[in-house]
Amino acid sequence: MPSSSPWWENPPFVASALERRYRRRSRHHDYQRSNRRYMITISASPMLPPLSQVLGSVSQGAEVKLSPIGECFLEALKDWLDYYKAYISLDNQVIMPDHVHFCFSTNAPLKTAFSTMMSVLMGKATMRLRTLLVTRREWYDKLMETSMMRLRKYDEQEWRKVMASGPVPVPIEAVKFFSRGFTDSIALTEKRWKDAKRYVTDNPRRLLFKRMFPEYLRHRWQITVGEKTFIAVGNVMLLKNPHKEVVRYSSKYTREQLLANCRNWEECIRDGGVLVSPFINPNENAARKNAVENGGLVIKICDNGFPEKFSPGREDFDMISEKRLLLITDRPYTMGKKEIRRETALELNKLAVLLAETDFLAPDAARIRRL
Numbered sequence: 001m002p003s004s005s006p007w008w009e010n011p012p013f014v015a016s017a018l019e020r021r022y023r024r025r026s027r028h029h030d031y032q033r034s035n036r037r038y039m040i041t042i043s044a045s046p047m048l049p050p051l052s053q054v055l056g057s058v059s060q061g062a063e064v065k066l067s068p069i070g071e072c073f074l075e076a077l078k079d080w081l082d083y084y085k086a087y088i089s090l091d092n093q094v095i096m097p098d099h100v101h102f103c104f105s106t107n108a109p110l111k112t113a114f115s116t117m118m119s120v121l122m123g124k125a126t127m128r129l130r131t132l133l134v135t136r137r138e139w140y141d142k143l144m145e146t147s148m149m150r151l152r153k154y155d156e157q158e159w160r161k162v163m164a165s166g167p168v169p170v171p172i173e174a175v176k177f178f179s180r181g182f183t184d185s186i187a188l189t190e191k192r193w194k195d196a197k198r199y200v201t202d203n204p205r206r207l208l209f210k211r212m213f214p215e216y217l218r219h220r221w222q223i224t225v226g227e228k229t230f231i232a233v234g235n236v237m238l239l240k241n242p243h244k245e246v247v248r249y250s251s252k253y254t255r256e257q258l259l260a261n262c263r264n265w266e267e268c269i270r271d272g273g274v275l276v277s278p279f280i281n282p283n284e285n286a287a288r289k290n291a292v293e294n295g296g297l298v299i300k301i302c303d304n305g306f307p308e309k310f311s312p313g314r315e316d317f318d319m320i321s322e323k324r325l326l327l328i329t330d331r332p333y334t335m336g337k338k339e340i341r342r343e344t345a346l347e348l349n350k351l352a353v354l355l356a357e358t359d360f361l362a363p364d365a366a367r368i369r370r371l
Helices: 012-016 070-083 114-137 137-154 156-165 190-212 236-240 255-270 281-295 313-321 344-357
Strands: 037-044 052-057 060-065 087-097 099-106 183-186 220-227 228-234 245-246 272-279 297-301 325-329 368-369
Touching: 012 297, 037 114, 037 190, 052 190, 060 070, 060 087, 060 190, 070 087, 070 099, 070 114, 087 190, 099 190, 183 190, 190 313, 220 236, 228 236, 228 313, 228 344, 236 297, 236 325, 245 255, 245 344, 255 272, 255 281, 272 281, 272 344, 281 297, 297 344, 313 325
Parallel strands: 245 272, 272 297, 297 325
Antiparallel strands: 037 099, 037 183, 052 060, 087 099, 220 228, 220 368, 228 325
């Protein structure tokens, strides 16, 4: 029996977003204690127009210009921080077009449940948004326009039905600022905390890069060599570099052998060649670091696949943005961090040899296609 509810009560694009809602809180972490540090990510409702514009360039820096809706969140965040000022302090924040990030630390044991505090913030943002929609009609019209565009994208049949009878206005009291849920990244070490704050600060620049070079981060590559199939992210043209050196360390190497290998790796960097390795051993990682610092090219064999929304770390991101890195794996993605055993390391080293020895310039040596 078809539903008689208006389209906005259960829009298909919101349902789609809920299928990817953020994970629940950690079961092994005490959120109430003091001296805790978090990076919070909350996704805006798909019905909303952009919260901001990201301007500038990758090389000269990015600038975030808030829309009135983005300013609603900023004011709500200030209210929230003032309300809980005895317990938390903000370190940095960024308001992106469709989500927000902010880092804060706890100064005292929390008297309120962590999720409740987030709900208070989300509620404050929603109340300010509804006030904006009442006082500035043009933003309500933009919300309706955005909703109709999303409806058409996710369910064109329903969109045609709605447009045939005339769109039913969304009651302002039904509008919410955020999608359901949020994610918290817990910074248990000083390094994790610095990385989190740097990620938030760098988020606008990363978005600009994704817009300018979508093929390097949005697109996956499938590479087939013989019976082996790989998935890769980054500059796939590195496979066609004629000078590829495998970086591999063995405890059986003499000092002279290790020094000779190091000279070969340095010469490869100088010559514009590519270092290929899983870079597991500290000596292998030292060669990778040398390449990173000296403009070298790297193909890194990963011990895990790539999740649907893959986002490389800062160093890898910069390398990919400079077209100097290819991340490649023959494994499916699995959650959780696993210790790399000797057998796994040997398998990854064999893959490095296969990729280095394959002549990707030869017509029938391999197949490369974009997914």
